[in-house]
Amino acid sequence: MPITDSIRALTAEQPETTAPVAPPYSDEPLQVDVPLLTDLLLGTYADSRRLARERMKDERLHDHLDQTVAQHRERVLEQLHLMAEMGVADNMVPTTLGGPNKQGDNVAQFEEIVVASPSLQIKSGVQFGLFTSAIVQLGSEEHHRRWVPDAMAMRLPGAFAMTEIGHGSNVQALATTATFDPETDEFVINTPFRAAWKDYLGNAACHARAATVFARLITRGVDHGVHCFFVPVRDENGELLPGIRSEDDGPKGGLNGIDNGRFAFENVRIPRTNLLNRYGDVDADGVYTSPIESPGRRFFTMLGTLVQGRVSLDGSALRATQLALAIAITYASQRRQFTSADPNRETVLMDYQSHLNRLLPALAETYAGQFAHDELLRAYDDVFSGEGDTPEAREDLETLAATLKPTSTRLALDTIQECREACGGQGFLAENRLVGLHADLDVYATFEGDNTVLLQLVAKRLLADYSSEMKSIDRAGIGRFIAGRAEALSKRHTPWNRLVQTALDAGSAKRAALSMRDPQFQESMLAARAKSTVEEVALALRPAAKMSPQEAAALVNRHQVEMLEAAKAHADLVRWTAFTTAINDIEDQQTQHVMFRLRDLFALTRIEANLSWYLLNGHISLQRGRTLRGYINRLLWKLRPVALDLVAAFDLAPEHVRAPIALGAERERQDEAEEHYRQQRASRNAPVSEKSLHQAR
Structure with missing residues (x-):
């Protein structure tokens, strides 16, 4: 379901069901066509992914375990030069410089770097996906010619100087200033106080020679808001230029191959033409002009051009999750523990139900996330390759990225930790990669947009769309709608709906369980939660329209938890829909049957995670609720024989895995x-x- 359809369906009385009825399950042992499933997971940009995976086999791009922080930084810098020689980011080069401008292919290749070295991936992202991309997306053709070729060839290492110590994700409140001086035709960059230092900048501590600096543009005494400027910071010998101050962030919990640091600016002068002026410009007389009249829309348009970071983190987090699951499931299929029916042979870990329950639901959720990510990547390519660049498409893209990036990065951290524990002491050995992978991905939950903040953005978009639908109804219609929804909400808290389900299921646990594998049931349950959570928050916030700004802000704050739940419910529906869409056209019947089971496992574990909500709101009867866990357990046993095939489809070569327990x-x-x-x-x-x-x- 496209993002627009998913959002606009929220006000419908009954969500349309898009999934055909799955064929009946066979009790015969099933097999998986692994190459077919690999192709399905590779998605739209399969050729680019295959090329990147082949490159990532190169030992020169891999992490070493016995390095100091300084050694790790220098190794990753050398690796980044090697990546530039390989042309790994050439697909992002704009047509103005003779490049292919294949943005989807570029991000798909970038995501694969995580299996070689997360530090290399993020440093590559800083250099090409942030620093260079800011020049490409926010600058003019002249800026492209001046700086992009050197940045792409690593002759111009750069930093992306947005985040400030005191403002974090609140970019609109940044305090760094860029004041135009008409006498010298220059901008003067200043850091007014300690909390305005630019912090956590990749390449800032050692390697950056320039930075794309986000600062408040001030000309003729007027503050025109945050804009981006190209600012040289070091000379060719690596020495800081006059007025530039830098500090090293030092060792971190992970990603220590990246030299994160801080910058501050004291009367640093740059030419007026160093303003990246696609969305705002200043002439020699200090007159400001912009193609976007609204300051708010101008700001969010500029930030929207940098959505690539969130898109790529969604995909790379999923790739790291695939790696962790491949290690843990392979190990669990070999490692034996305690007795079994055979007195001379212990039981394989993967034959314990508890172990299946630890790993297979995460496997199902990873598949769901991968299919949703392919839709996100296509949406990104449509916008940034220029074929579908409209304000509506950008807004949908930003919402989808803000939906999926928090979901996949949280899944990655939870799954990698579960895989580590599932592998016991072997999982704690650095050589088996799980502890390092968790440490490196830890910060994925808070950079390129803190996960909680992003989910709030999703909730606000959903509420805005809901309110927009309400505006199309006249006053009498709104009254009838609110009354009707109040009645519907009330009915959910009465036993009638539960009694209907209980009557249908009476005397037959099998009948109750079978209904749960019906895709229409799954979709209706996930859609009901996505719809109802938004609806309930919208109704709770209606009084805000008549309140003072302070009172309205306090009311919204009291409902933040509900807003986050609405965003998470939306993410579940988006992923389930993408999963169903991806597998409906599988021609191999046995593979499709396995994928239906995996889709069912994803849906039912998401419903189980929120079972109290479904029971309290009358969407599921107690009879069906009781059968849910038993049916999930049966799905786990059905999927057990193909668990190794399902991770084999991740297409991870031994050079990618590099964990002895999985080889x-x-x-x-x-x-x-x-x-x-x-x-x-x-x-x-x-x-x-x-x-x-x-x-x-």
Whole structure:
């Protein structure tokens, strides 16, 4: 379902169901066509992903474990020069410079770098996706010619100087100033106080020679809001230029291959033409002009051009999650623990229901996220390759990116940690990558937009669309609508709806369970929660229109938790719809049956996570609620035989994985130990007991 359809369906009485009825499940063991599934996951930009995956096999691009912070930084800098030689970001080059301007392909390739080195990926993102992209998206053709070729070739390493110590995600309140001096035809950049220092900037501590600096443009005594300026910060020898102050952020919890640091500016003068002037310009007399009259819309348009960071973090977080699941599920399919029916052979971890429940729901959610990400990437390419660049398309893109980036980065952190624990002590060894992966991805939850802030933006968009729909209804119609919705909300808290479901399911737990695999049921449940949560917040906030700004802000603040829940419910519906759309056209019947089961697992675990809401609001009867966990457990066992196939479809080569426990070492060790012990016992004609075999291991 496109984002616009998903949003605008919120005011409909009954959401349209788009999913056909899935074919009946077969009790026969199913098989997966792994290459077919790999192609499905590769998505729209498959060729670019394959090229990037081949490049990421190169050992020169991989992390080393035994490095100091200084050594790690220098290694990643060398790797970035190598990446520039490979032309890994050439797809982003605009047509004005003879480039292909294939933005979707560029981001798809960037996302694959995370399996080689998260530090390299983020430093590459700083150099090409932020610093260079700011010049491309916010500058003129003259700016492109002056700086982009050197930036792409790493002759001009750069920093992206937006975030300030005291303002964080509140970019509109940045305090750094750029004041125009008409006598010298220059802007003067100043940092007025400590909280206005630019902080957490990749490349700032050591390597950047220039920065794209976001500052308040002031000319003729008028503040025109935040704009972006190209500011040289170091000379060719790496020495700071006059007026530039820099500090090193020092070691971090992860991503220590990136030299994060701070910048401050004291009367730093730059030519007037260093203003990146696509959305706002100043002439030699100090007169400000802009193609966008509204300061607010101008600001959000400028920031919208930088949505690439959120899009790419969504995809790279999912790729890292795939890597963690591949390691943990492969290990769990080899590692044995405790006894089983065979007294001489312990049980494989993956044959324990608790282990299935730890890993397979995350696997299903990762598939859902990957299919949704492909839709996001297509939307991004439509806007930034120029084919579908409209204000509405940009707004939809920003909303979808703000929906999926928090969802996938939270999934990554939770899943990587679960995988680490599922692998026991082996998961805690650095060589098996899970602890390092978690440390490196930790900050994904707060940079390129703090997850909580982004979800609030989604909720505000959903509420704005809801309010817009209300404006199309006359006063009498609004009254009838509110009365009708109040009645509907009231009915959810009465037993009637639950009684209907209970009557339908009476005497048959199987009937209650079977209804849950019906895609229409799943969609209606997810859509109902997405719709109702927005609706309830909108009705709760209606009095704000008649309040003072302070009172209205306080009212909104009291409903922030509900707003976040509305955004998360929306994300569940978006991902389920993308999952269903992606698998409906699979021609191989057995593969499609497996994917329907995986889709069902995703839907039902999301419903289970919010079961109290469904029960309290009368959407699910107690009878169906009781059957939910049992049906999820059956799905886990149905999917158990194809678990390795499902992670094999992630197309992770040994050079990508680089974790000994996922490369057969554990199986070889256990098989060798067991065979050696059996031979010893046989040579003495002694029986092989469970206890003695366990001691041998």
